Amino acid sequence: MLRGTRRCAAGREVIDGAIKVANGLTTDRAGKPVSIEWKTNSWANINRAGHANEFHTHPGCYWSACYYVDDGGIGADASLGGAFEIQDPRGVAPAMYAPHLCFALPGGQSAGANELIRPKPGMMIVFPSWLSHGVRPYTGTEMRISIAINLCL
Secondary structure (H helix, E strand, O other), X not given: OOOOHHHHHXXXXXXXXXXXXXXXXXXXXXXXXXXXXXXXXXXXXXXXXXXXXXXXXXXXXXXEEEEEEEOOOOOOOHHHEOOEEEOXXXXXXXXXXXXXXXXXXXXXXXXXXXXXXOOOOOOEEEEEOOOOEEEOOEOOOOOEEEEEEEEEO
């Protein structure tokens, strides 16, 4: 639990940052900006050596975010693992059907592949809550601290 004015202010700043990004990425069906009173929930994750998170989604939410307070050294040394991983919701179907082809769109070459994001302190990842994601096992000796945030209607 956060206690004290400074900690509460820092937590509020992180949540407000996620809301700002989500508001910039959310429109009505005509493409017009919307003003949403997001309901939020958040929690801290403290991960140590051997910790990981299986693939999962956040049902009942629209956007989710992860803010990295401390990466446990993985930003400087990728061999420590602990990368944030997202799964292409199309699965491997496009690559299996026609492995010699790709979509002529930004990121189209990675259709069907998982993407790894190597977090660094101060990085925030905002993604649709339906996107399956997880965290690879961490092998370092330091604590990794992140804040998870869900934005719901």
